[in-house]
Amino acid sequence: xxxxxxxxxxxxxxxxxxxxxxxxxxxxxxxxxxxxxxxxxxxxxxxxxxxxxxxxxxxxxxxxxxxxxxxxxxxxxxxxxxxxxxxxxxxxxxxxxxxxxxxxxxxxxxxxxxxxxxxxxxxxxxxxxxxxxxxxxxxxxxxxxxxxxxxxxxxxxxxxxxxxxxxxxxxxxxxxxxxxxxxxxxxxxxxxxxxxxxxxxxxxx
Numbered sequence: 001x002x003x004x005x006x007x008x009x010x011x012x013x014x015x016x017x018x019x020x021x022x023x024x025x026x027x028x029x030x031x032x033x034x035x036x037x038x039x040x041x042x043x044x045x046x047x048x049x050x051x052x053x054x055x056x057x058x059x060x061x062x063x064x065x066x067x068x069x070x071x072x073x074x075x076x077x078x079x080x081x082x083x084x085x086x087x088x089x090x091x092x093x094x095x096x097x098x099x100x101x102x103x104x105x106x107x108x109x110x111x112x113x114x115x116x117x118x119x120x121x122x123x124x125x126x127x128x129x130x131x132x133x134x135x136x137x138x139x140x141x142x143x144x145x146x147x148x149x150x151x152x153x154x155x156x157x158x159x160x161x162x163x164x165x166x167x168x169x170x171x172x173x174x175x176x177x178x179x180x181x182x183x184x185x186x187x188x189x190x191x192x193x194x195x196x197x198x199x200x201x202x203x204x205x
Contacts, residue, residue: 002192006032013054015170017043017086024050024175034188036078036175043174044086044109053083053172056133058195063171064130069186071096071125075178077105078186080129082138083170084158087111091174092129092140092150094122094186104129104142106150108157118150131171 003011005027016025024037039050056063069078071094079093090108097103102125106118122144132139137154141147158169171193175186 001194002190004032004190005034005188010052014052014172015054016052017048018046019048021048021050021052025052025173032189034173034191036173036186036188038076038078038175038177038181038184038186040177040179040181042176043081043083043089043091046086049174049176051081051083051172051174053081053170054193056169056171059133059135060196061133062130062194063133063192064128064194065173065191066126066128066189067094067173067186068126068189069094069175069184071102071184072100073177073181074098075181076184077177078175079104079173080131080140081170081172081174082131082153082158083172084168088158090138090140090153090157092131092142093174094125094127094129097121104150106140108153110157117153120148120150 024039026035036050041047041049043049065080074095077093077095081089081091083089088110093105101121103119103121108115108117124144128143130141137152139152140150
């Protein structure tokens with residue numbers, strides 16, 4: 001299923017954390033697309049970050065999104081999240097490095113520790129981000145004209161046994177910045193949830 005966000009409001013399958021996010025996440029109505037206003041509330045916070053997600057309902061799937069974002073500092077980031085709870089999640093984010101070069105970064109968060117697993121420079125500020133799910137875990141990719149795999153995270157990382165709770169995994173979109181960073185917006189053209197498919201197509205960008 002591909003979401004192009006052409007309605008005036010998000011569908012009931014989309015969830016946010018601890019409250020509405022209408023002030024930071026806006027569907028494009030007739031024009032389509034989604035605008036995410038980066039929030040200083042991180043995904044680790046107990047507040048309401050700029051984050052929407054839908055529940056993962058299938059083991060085998062590919063979730064992907066086409067996103068455009070012109071970050072001006074490494075503290076600004078927007079992209080795709082695999083989320084179990086605020087202390088255990090992974091992000092595949094479009095940002096820039098210290099020199100201002102666009103890059104996509106794969107990060108895993110476990111309790112108080114955030115581990116950067118991989119980073120790759122990209123040729124454009126508009127990319128397709130994708131995560132494949134199967135029995136072994138989650139594999140993260142980016143397409144800036146050529147598909148690149150950044151890495152994988154084992155499924156047990158998000159399991160109830162390690163993460164606690166019972167809500168399961170959510171797949172979605174986020175935008176964060178440090179409180180000191182300039183305000184910024186990311187634009188999402190679409191988000192696709194494709195059950196039974198592992199490995200994004202080569203014609204999405």
